[in-house]
Amino acid sequence: DVERARELAMFAAALASVGAAGRVDIDPASFVPPARDSDSTRVRCFDDLLRGLGHVSRGEWADAARHLRAAFAVADEFDDADQDLLPNLGLAAMHLQDDEQVLRFHTRLLTRARDTGATIVILYALTRRAIGEIMTGRWTAARAGAAEARQLADSLGQPGLASLPAAWAALLAAIRGEDVHPHLAEVERCAAHPMGTLAGLVHDVVAWAQAVADAALPVPALHHLGRISLPLTQHLAAIDRLDAAARAGQPATVASWADHLAAFAEATGSPWAAAAAAHGRALVASGEVAE
Numbered sequence: 001d002v003e004r005a006r007e008l009a010m011f012a013a014a015l016a017s018v019g020a021a022g023r024v025d026i027d028p029a030s031f032v033p034p035a036r037d038s039d040s041t042r043v044r045c046f047d048d049l050l051r052g053l054g055h056v057s058r059g060e061w062a063d064a065a066r067h068l069r070a071a072f073a074v075a076d077e078f079d080d081a082d083q084d085l086l087p088n089l090g091l092a093a094m095h096l097q098d099d100e101q102v103l104r105f106h107t108r109l110l111t112r113a114r115d116t117g118a119t120i121v122i123l124y125a126l127t128r129r130a131i132g133e134i135m136t137g138r139w140t141a142a143r144a145g146a147a148e149a150r151q152l153a154d155s156l157g158q159p160g161l162a163s164l165p166a167a168w169a170a171l172l173a174a175i176r177g178e179d180v181h182p183h184l185a186e187v188e189r190c191a192a193h194p195m196g197t198l199a200g201l202v203h204d205v206v207a208w209a210q211a212v213a214d215a216a217l218p219v220p221a222l223h224h225l226g227r228i229s230l231p232l233t234q235h236l237a238a239i240d241r242l243d244a245a246a247r248a249g250q251p252a253t254v255a256s257w258a259d260h261l262a263a264f265a266e267a268t269g270s271p272w273a274a275a276a277a278a279h280g281r282a283l284v285a286s287g288e289v290a291e
Contacts, residue, residue: 061267102132204233
């Protein structure tokens with residue numbers, strides 16, 4: 001069954017794109033032929049996600065954006081009951097730093113999950129939609145979602161699944177200038193249990209929260225931000241990374257990170273990344289350029 005093989009390959013590509021492939025160097029797209037123009041829209045959407053997420057894992061952002069945006073373009077043709085496509089469309093939007101699509105797909109997923117009482121999907125949607133909420137300044141909504149997600153994880157008897165909402169709560173506390181330590185202790189407690197594919201993202205969000213909390217201490221803050229390993233989280237924390245490196249007296253690091261953001265912006269058409277790159281370059285420029 002080629003169609004089912006393509007779906008499974010897309011799931012594997014999605015996991016690999018968030019660092020869940022371990023040391024296995026296999027391209028899931030190599031197992032199935034490309035979709036044809038005569039295939040159904042659903043098949044072509046799966047194929048674009050499969051190939052786009054594969055390009056994400058290899059840092060091939062122009063090809064990734066082309067495939068993933070093709071998938072976004074047909075997303076309205078699918079019913080919200082399609083639980084195989086919506087979460088991965090949301091993941092694709094996270095990789096492209098497309099906050100509007102992150103909110104759109106995860107809100108659709110969340111609405112359907114609430115209507116059907118799918119607790120685990122509610123938890124999933126809340127913790128991923130938080131990215132769009134935090135990046136667009138909807139901190140109250142993000143905090144409420146994190147609190148609900150933690151309660152749901154507790155009700156399911158799955159404390160490991162509470163690690164990501166606890167990490168978001170720590171970041172939000174740091175952004176608001178509140179004490180992050182109770183939230184970090186909660187993350188540590190939850191992380192003692194199986195977290196599945198969340199481990200890398202939780203690690204990165206915790207490092208980001210610690211850096212924001214230590215913002216007045218540039219060297220420790222930069223140390224925390226340097227521990228962020230996933231490109232997804234590096235992009236999310238880009239402004240904090242650039243600012244910390246500048247304040248720590250590391251202009252070469254600022255320039256390197258700004259160049260990466262500029263390349264990402266050029267490849268994906270992301271205005272946010274272009275603005276972040278310009279901000280980084282301004283930090284290390286002089287005279288009128290900096291102004």
